[in-house]
Amino acid sequence: MYLLHTLPLLASWVAYAAGSAAMKRQASSTSSAAGSATTLTPDDADTECTNGPHSRACWGDGFSIATDFDQKWPDTGKTVPYTLDITNTTLNPDGTGDRLVMLINNQYPGPVIRAQWGDWLEITVNNKLPNNGTGIHWHGIRQFETCDQDGVPGITECPIAPGTSRTYRFHCTQFGTSWYHSHWSVQYGVGTLGTLVIDGPATDNYDEDLGPFALTDWYDETAFFNNPLARIAPPQPYTGLVNGMNVSPDGTKGKYYNATVKSAKKYRLRLINTSVDSAFMVSLDNHPFTVITSDFVPIKPYVAERVFIGIGQRLDVIIEANQTASNYWFRADVPAGACGSNANPKGIRAIIHYDNTTFGNPTSTAWDTTGANADRCTDESYNSNKLEPYWDSFVPSDALTANPTLLSVQAQEAGLTTDNRTIFRWAINTTSLNVDWDKPILEYVQEGNTSYPAYENLIDVPDVAWTYWVLQEISTPGGIPLNIPHPAHLHGHDFYVLGAQENSVYTNALSAQLNFENPPRRDTAMLPAGGWLVIAFETNNPGAWIMHCHIAWHVADGLATQFLETPDQIKVDPSFNEICSAWRDYYPEHAVYLKDDSGV
Ligand SMILES: *C1O[C@H](CO)[C@@H](O)[C@H](O)[C@H]1NC(C)=O
Ligand SMILES: *[C@@H]1O[C@H](CO)[C@@H](O)[C@H](O)[C@H]1NC(C)=O
Ligand SMILES: *[C@@H]1O[C@H](CO)[C@@H](O)[C@H](O)[C@H]1NC(C)=O
Ligand SMILES: *[C@@H]1O[C@H](CO)[C@@H](O)[C@H](O)[C@H]1NC(C)=O
Ligand SMILES: *[C@@H]1O[C@H](CO)[C@@H](O)[C@H](O)[C@H]1NC(C)=O
Ligand SMILES: *[C@@H]1O[C@H](CO)[C@@H](O)[C@H](O)[C@H]1NC(C)=O
Ligand SMILES: *[C@@H]1O[C@H](CO)[C@@H](O)[C@H](O)[C@H]1NC(C)=O
Ligand SMILES: *[C@@H]1O[C@H](CO)[C@@H](O)[C@H](O)[C@H]1NC(C)=O
Numbered sequence: 001m002y003l004l005h006t007l008p009l010l011a012s013w014v015a016y017a018a019g020s021a022a023m024k025r026q027a028s029s030t031s032s033a034a035g036s037a038t039t040l041t042p043d044d045a046d047t048e049c050t051n052g053p054h055s056r057a058c059w060g061d062g063f064s065i066a067t068d069f070d071q072k073w074p075d076t077g078k079t080v081p082y083t084l085d086i087t088n089t090t091l092n093p094d095g096t097g098d099r100l101v102m103l104i105n106n107q108y109p110g111p112v113i114r115a116q117w118g119d120w121l122e123i124t125v126n127n128k129l130p131n132n133g134t135g136i137h138w139h140g141i142r143q144f145e146t147c148d149q150d151g152v153p154g155i156t157e158c159p160i161a162p163g164t165s166r167t168y169r170f171h172c173t174q175f176g177t178s179w180y181h182s183h184w185s186v187q188y189g190v191g192t193l194g195t196l197v198i199d200g201p202a203t204d205n206y207d208e209d210l211g212p213f214a215l216t217d218w219y220d221e222t223a224f225f226n227n228p229l230a231r232i233a234p235p236q237p238y239t240g241l242v243n244g245m246n247v248s249p250d251g252t253k254g255k256y257y258n259a260t261v262k263s264a265k266k267y268r269l270r271l272i273n274t275s276v277d278s279a280f281m282v283s284l285d286n287h288p289f290t291v292i293t294s295d296f297v298p299i300k301p302y303v304a305e306r307v308f309i310g311i312g313q314r315l316d317v318i319i320e321a322n323q324t325a326s327n328y329w330f331r332a333d334v335p336a337g338a339c340g341s342n343a344n345p346k347g348i349r350a351i352i353h354y355d356n357t358t359f360g361n362p363t364s365t366a367w368d369t370t371g372a373n374a375d376r377c378t379d380e381s382y383n384s385n386k387l388e389p390y391w392d393s394f395v396p397s398d399a400l401t402a403n404p405t406l407l408s409v410q411a412q413e414a415g416l417t418t419d420n421r422t423i424f425r426w427a428i429n430t431t432s433l434n435v436d437w438d439k440p441i442l443e444y445v446q447e448g449n450t451s452y453p454a455y456e457n458l459i460d461v462p463d464v465a466w467t468y469w470v471l472q473e474i475s476t477p478g479g480i481p482l483n484i485p486h487p488a489h490l491h492g493h494d495f496y497v498l499g500a501q502e503n504s505v506y507t508n509a510l511s512a513q514l515n516f517e518n519p520p521r522r523d524t525a526m527l528p529a530g531g532w533l534v535i536a537f538e539t540n541n542p543g544a545w546i547m548h549c550h551i552a553w554h555v556a557d558g559l560a561t562q563f564l565e566t567p568d569q570i571k572v573d574p575s576f577n578e579i580c581s582a583w584r585d586y587y588p589e590h591a592v593y594l595k596d597d598s599g600v
């Protein structure tokens, strides 16, 4: 029996273990098919069961997969320390030659940061780069009441100057899979990133965790070199990597990433798109995926042969090693069209190897790519039962009857090249975001200064309220016709995806199509080409939270806005001012290079 929907917990005022203010939770009275491995209910006695291969829904101490982590979370009191050294170096991931990179602990991707649900992470970042600032963002982490740890230069902090350090500390109120990356200019495009796993319960069972599969595009030139070119036409990556590995496009050098499985066991794979400009259709030959999370949010499991992952997005999937013991291709295909392209004719692949067979290049056949498996550049369908959060919640529709505030997304002309080609910038409501590295928004907040420059594209949102937004891609008036999909990512919150449509203009008449009953909930969603995306979130986390396109070129060219939420309740660590002083000592006087983009 599936009890979650009927629980009084979700429908009433609740006091939270973590000591935060109580919040009103809206709940649906309707019930839907469980499709899930568990019947746990929040906080009932069953939650004392032990997490294991056959009881992944369990956690302990009154927490389980049935606990909605926006409402309640454990505090283990444990601090998990990490040190990340960022250095200027070179990398040759596929044997085709060295490229300038800025790596974390001299590896790509950087180390897996791993903690348990309820732990605190304390991560010291040493900027050992000669000529770049940095700032590390923990993608998807809610940063509940810790906005100053969000790692966004010019908004939540001054950048970390070369030769200096800072320590981030935050509570793992969520669990699941994510990544961390530099949010300083386009720096993550030169390798300044790693993966992040917070162990917790799951909506389906598996024996072992194969860990993160970080999928990325990979370029000949650095992101710093490519970024100005992308303002005219985005450069094409020459290949892509799975956990930093792939065979060279001519097939003669490099290695495939591999993972070994045992017959009859079930495995969890954590798929993460860490690209600069590429989305992926991901599959494993012969082995369908059971999808159990979208971003950090546990979902009712569904089965798919090929899944779409936009930049910044994560899907955790389970595979069952129930095929003839052999080697099988894991494929990350870049869908043709507007969601990127890739020059590598051999594709972006890895190998899944059964332990009792000889390791070798697979001869397995890809799933067919028609019907539900066809290439696309939109999220896993929002109109089916896919991506349905495990916790049933609904978004109030009465207050608005869908009258979301418009946020137009457009490309704008920013001049011409010497051969008369258009140089463009991206804008939200015609403003391209441009941060001041030396005057972050949290400094305004500390000073009680509300004279935010227009180029900060800052939106004041009401306290403790549901807010509704329609991102609408337009080309007129004042824009240039360039309609492409954008992965929209919000910091400080998961948002609810109420609807999305390609090549369409949102009007209030379309509100009848919006889904308020347990809609998908995540931190990154695709704004479809030339169309709209309606999202909702509840303002319940004090901070200045950027919402931006996760295509590195687009955010570097201003495709971002920021929401300022209950500024009088934002807490800022005393180290904030020291970090700013160190940055101001360095920049611009001692800097070799100057800021040449939005700064984030
Ligand atoms: C992954 O996919 C998209 C395409 O939607 C891409 O634009 C994006 O930058 C990707 N990378 C990350 C880290 O999300
Ligand atoms: C950074 O690394 C690149 C590649 O190794 C090297 O060419 C360059 O000189 C380095 N820069 C500095 C300032 O050390
Ligand atoms: C498979 O991956 C492991 C590391 O996980 C590595 O040690 C091994 O060399 C790889 N095998 C091959 C044949 O590439
Ligand atoms: C590998 O192990 C499985 C499970 O024990 C068995 O069914 C299969 O026949 C084995 N395959 C080979 C090639 O040994
Ligand atoms: C293998 O496992 C999948 C689920 O992951 C299932 O759909 C399929 O029927 C199984 N195949 C066999 C041959 O047991
Ligand atoms: C660019 O356009 C201007 C104005 O139309 C024209 O005078 C100039 O010759 C053009 N330059 C090139 C390189 O086409
Ligand atoms: C964005 O512009 C539209 C159209 O002018 C306006 O209705 C909307 O309120 C603006 N959004 C914000 C957050 O100001
Ligand atoms: C507010 O910030 C702006 C921009 O930095 C600055 O010019 C202004 O003097 C500040 N106002 C106050 C009252 O501090």
Ligand SMILES: *[C@@H]1O[C@H](CO)[C@@H](O)[C@H](O)[C@H]1NC(C)=O
Binding pocket: 131, 132, 133, 185, 224, 225, 592, 593, 594, 595, 596
């Ligand atoms: C960061 O370093 C790269 C590589 O040295 C350089 O191309 C870029 O201009 C630097 N950016 C800034 C703002 O320092």
Ligand SMILES: [Cu+2]
Binding pocket: 485, 486, 487, 549, 550, 551, 554, 555, 559
């Ligand atoms: Cu974009």
